[in-house]
Structures are given as structure tokens and as C-alpha cells.
Amino acid sequence: MKILHINQSDSTGGAAVAAVRLLKALRGCSADAEMLVLEAAKDDPAIHPLVTNKWDRLVRNFKFAAEVFSFVPYEKSRQQRFAFSPGRFGYNISQHPQVKEADVLHLHWVNQGFLSLHDLNRLIQTGKPMVWTLHDTWAFTGGCHYPGTCGGFTSTCGNCPLLKSPGSNDLSARQHxxxxxxxANVAITFVGCSDWMKQMAERSTLVKKDLRHLVKHIFNPVDTGLFKPADKQKVRAELGLPADKKLLLFGAANTTDPRKGIIHLLRALKQLNAKNPGLKDELELMAFGKNIETFSHELPYRMHPFHTVKGEERMARLYQAADLFVLPSMQDNLPNTVVESMSAGVPVVGFDIGGVPEMIKHQENGFLAAPGKWKDLAEGILFVLGKGTLPGENARIFAETHFAPEVVARQYLDIYQSIAGG
Known part of the structure; x- marks a missing residue:
């Protein structure tokens, strides 16, 4: 049985990281699994790119720009331009050799000029058994990637808060x-990376209207042999970090994305500094991701910037050097940062949102703060730092039993077997 994974990228974004890890996990279990992407950054014979030359790149850039600008007349805010995907431009991959040869098509993240709605429909019409891992909500909404407090996806969408002119027949309603x-009349197995995502999908009229649509829950995998505990002092020496400080770690692909909650982290750290002035000489922050320089001047503690981290080995070293990872996100599915941190034996403090409480067990392997309550976030940092190595040890145990590649791969193989046999 040949499984073809389909994702916009093999390297950019959390979905790409999770999809490639799953591909490797399946191949590690001797599954015949390959991947089709728009453009490949990795030199892997199992990953097949559509873009291979200069002309292809020009076409790709045009489709991406056309997709983005097609939404501009509808957008309410430029800052949320990428929070909604209209799905107008993309590639017809239904006749691609890899698609034709596949017994199961496994979709991941397909937006930003990769698959249009029309292209997606042509893929569905091939009649091949289909699995769709839900890295966000786009698959079952009228276009948004995270609905926030909007429950429109449970009916017909419309009156979308992301649109400039919301109405009962707006763009979201038409796309819905x-x-x-x-x-309609096709069987798709949707897989939520978190039970939170699974439950939202089950509430969506796009999923629940057809009883042939199944919804499962499987965590994303992580290489527990790479993201593992290490000698902190040795790692810190390699990275040029202080040996005698408590180091907090924070990071995201784009740290200024409002959904990632940097404002709450800043408030929490200022609260810590005001209530515990002695921490000034004990606590420092490590930060990675785009735009970290935009908030460095507001920090009450010294920051060690790592900007965009390339390579999983380097990323693993950052976790291994840290005492604690802080996740101030206000809306998230199953953040790879939490998966990676726990696998490295580093406890996590975060808000009780999305799929986060499915991983963080309060006061056992981390701390769950009330959503948006930055004072609780500050309290959680103090609590975990005061518990020594136990929270980190518990985090590692959870990762080994829930995120290990072979654990996740077996669950997906069971799905493939049930829908395609062979």
C-alpha cells in the first residue's frame, strides 16, 4: 500500500515539520510512504517537488501573489491577511504520477497557492481513500485558519469577523x-493533531453532515532520539550561554503574530521582576523566531537571541539548554514547540487553550495558566522553577509514550489499513 502525503512545503511552518516527521516515522516502520510538495528544501528521494527550475519558481511566485491579492478586497485588516485563505489559485495535481500511483492520499496543509478549491475537488474526485490531518481549521471552515470565538463553522459560516464586509452570503459563506x-458523497478521514481540533471538526457542518466522514485524534510525532535530555552545562558552553542562570525559552515562527501572545509574556516577565526583584540576577531569556528584536527593549531580563533557527539539531540544543519553555499562545492546535520541549525533558508553562492541556499536566510536567491571565503565567514560571528536575522528567515520560515516532506511525497505519486495506 502506497501512501502519498501532500503538503505545501517540506520545511516552512509547523505543518511541514509535523508532516515530514510523520513521513519519516512511517518509513521507519517500513511503510511505502512518500510526499508531494510545492517546493522542497530537503534533498530526500521520498519528497517530490512540483517546483524544480527557474520557470517553475516564477509560476509559483505568481500563484502565491495572486492568491494573496485576491483576498485583499475582502480583508478587514492587513495584519490578519494570512488568517483567511480564499483558495482561488493552485496546481492541478490529480494527474501527477505520484497521485496516480498512490493507494491513499494524505493531505496536510495545502494553502497559499498550492491547491485551490477547484484543485482540491479534482483530487477528491479521483476516488482514492483520503486522510486529512488538521493542522488548523481551514478544512472545515469557510476560509479561516483559526476561528477564535466565532462559531460560524458549526452552521454555514457567513458574517465572518475577518472580512471587511461580513454578511450572510459573504466570501466565507460561499466557500463553506x-x-x-x-x-458530499465521499469518505474523508479527518485527523485532529489534538482532541481539541477533533472536537471542533466534529461540530462543523462540513464534517458531521456526512456519516462517512470519520474524525480521529493522533498526536504529532517527534524524534525522541534527537529531542532528548542532555548535559545542560555542556550544551550551554557550546551555545555561549551562562552556566549559572535560570534560562527561560520562548519562540515561534513569527513572534509578533498576535496569536502567539508575546504581549502576555512581556507582562508576565514584568510582573515577575516587580514582585521578585532578586530574580534580576538569576533569570535570563532565550528567544528564537522572526522579529524577536521588536520586543527585546521591553524585557526586564537579559535576552539571548537566536532568531531563525535552521536545522533540528540546533533546535534540540536550545531546548536542552533551557530550564523551562514558556508558551503564551492564546490559540493553538498542538504546538511543535511543546512537543519538542517535552521530548527534550523541559517542562512547559502555557495557557489552558487549544490542545495544550492535552500535553501539559498541571503541576506535574508543567503549569497551565488561565487563558490570558499573565499573572498566572508568572506564577507558573516560579512554580515550575521551584520544583527542580521532576517536571522535566515527567515531561520526557509523557513524550516517550505519546509522541515517539513508532507510537504515532502505528496509529496512522491502522487508519490506512481500515480505509484501503492491503
Whole structure:
């Protein structure tokens, strides 16, 4: 049985990281699994790119720009331009050799000029058994990647808060109707990376209207042999970090994305500094991701910047050097940062949102703060730092039993077997 994974990228974004890790996990279990992407950064014979030359790149850039600018007349805020995907431009991959040869098609993240709604429909119409891992909510909404407090996806969408002119027949409502027609009379197995995502999908009319649509929950995998505990002092020496400080770690692909909650982290750290002035000489912050320089001047503690981290080995070293990872996100599915941190034996303090409480067990392997309550976040940092090595040890145990590649791969192999046999 040949499984073809389909994702926009093999390197950019959390979905790409999770999809490639799953590909490796499946191949590690001797599964015949390959991946089709728009453009490949990795030199891997199992990953097949559509873009291979200069002309292809020009076409890709045009489709990406056309997709983005097609939404501009509808957008309410430029800052949320990428929070909604109209799905107008993309590639017809239904006749691609890899698609034709596959017994199961496994979709991941397909936006930003990779698959249009029309292209997606042509893929569905191949009739091949299909699995779709939900890295966000786009698959079952009228276009948003995270609905926030909007529950429109449980009916027909419309009156979308992300649109400049919301209404009962706005862009979200029209796209919702298109997806409803596409998904009708076909069987799709949706997989939520978190139970939170699974439950949202089950509430969506796009999923629950057809009893052939199944919804499962499987965590994302991580290489527990790479992201593992190490000698902190040795790692810190390699990275040029202080040996005698408590080091907090924070990071995201784009740290200024409002959903990532940097404002709450800043408030929490200022609260810590005001209430515990002695920490000034004990506590420092490590930070990675785009735009970290935009908030460095507001920090009450010294920051060690790592900007964009390239390579999983380097990323693993950052976790191994840290005492604690802080996740101030206000909306998230199953953050790879939490998965990676726990696998490295580093406890996590975060808000009780999305799929986070499915990983963080309060006061056992980390700390769950009330959503948006930055004072609770500050309290959690103090609590975990005061518990020594036990929270980190518990985090590692959880990762080994839930995120290990072979554990996740077996669950997906069971799905493939049930829908395609062979």
C-alpha cells in the first residue's frame, strides 16, 4: 500500500515539520510512504517537488501573489491577511504520477497557492481513500485558519469577523457551500493533531453532515532520539550561554503574530521582576523566531537571541539548554514547540487553550495558566522553577509514550489499513 502525503512545503511552518516527521516515522516502520510538495528544501528521494527550475519558481511566485491579492478586497485588516485563505489559485495535481500511483492520499496543509478549491475537488474526485490531518481549521471552515470565538463553522459560516464586509452570503459563506458540495458523497478521514481540533471538526457542518466522514485524534510525532535530555552545562558552553542562570525559552515562527501572545509574556516577565526583584540576577531569556528584536527593549531580563533557527539539531540544543519553555499562545492546535520541549525533558508553562492541556499536566510536567491571565503565567514560571528536575522528567515520560515516532506511525497505519486495506 502506497501512501502519498501532500503538503505545501517540506520545511516552512509547523505543518511541514509535523508532516515530514510523520513521513519519516512511517518509513521507519517500513511503510511505502512518500510526499508531494510545492517546493522542497530537503534533498530526500521520498519528497517530490512540483517546483524544480527557474520557470517553475516564477509560476509559483505568481500563484502565491495572486492568491494573496485576491483576498485583499475582502480583508478587514492587513495584519490578519494570512488568517483567511480564499483558495482561488493552485496546481492541478490529480494527474501527477505520484497521485496516480498512490493507494491513499494524505493531505496536510495545502494553502497559499498550492491547491485551490477547484484543485482540491479534482483530487477528491479521483476516488482514492483520503486522510486529512488538521493542522488548523481551514478544512472545515469557510476560509479561516483559526476561528477564535466565532462559531460560524458549526452552521454555514457567513458574517465572518475577518472580512471587511461580513454578511450572510459573504466570501466565507460561499466557500463553506463550495466545500459542502465537494465533501458530499465521499469518505474523508479527518485527523485532529489534538482532541481539541477533533472536537471542533466534529461540530462543523462540513464534517458531521456526512456519516462517512470519520474524525480521529493522533498526536504529532517527534524524534525522541534527537529531542532528548542532555548535559545542560555542556550544551550551554557550546551555545555561549551562562552556566549559572535560570534560562527561560520562548519562540515561534513569527513572534509578533498576535496569536502567539508575546504581549502576555512581556507582562508576565514584568510582573515577575516587580514582585521578585532578586530574580534580576538569576533569570535570563532565550528567544528564537522572526522579529524577536521588536520586543527585546521591553524585557526586564537579559535576552539571548537566536532568531531563525535552521536545522533540528540546533533546535534540540536550545531546548536542552533551557530550564523551562514558556508558551503564551492564546490559540493553538498542538504546538511543535511543546512537543519538542517535552521530548527534550523541559517542562512547559502555557495557557489552558487549544490542545495544550492535552500535553501539559498541571503541576506535574508543567503549569497551565488561565487563558490570558499573565499573572498566572508568572506564577507558573516560579512554580515550575521551584520544583527542580521532576517536571522535566515527567515531561520526557509523557513524550516517550505519546509522541515517539513508532507510537504515532502505528496509529496512522491502522487508519490506512481500515480505509484501503492491503
Amino acid at each position: 457551500l463550495r466545500k459542502e458540495r465537494m465533501y
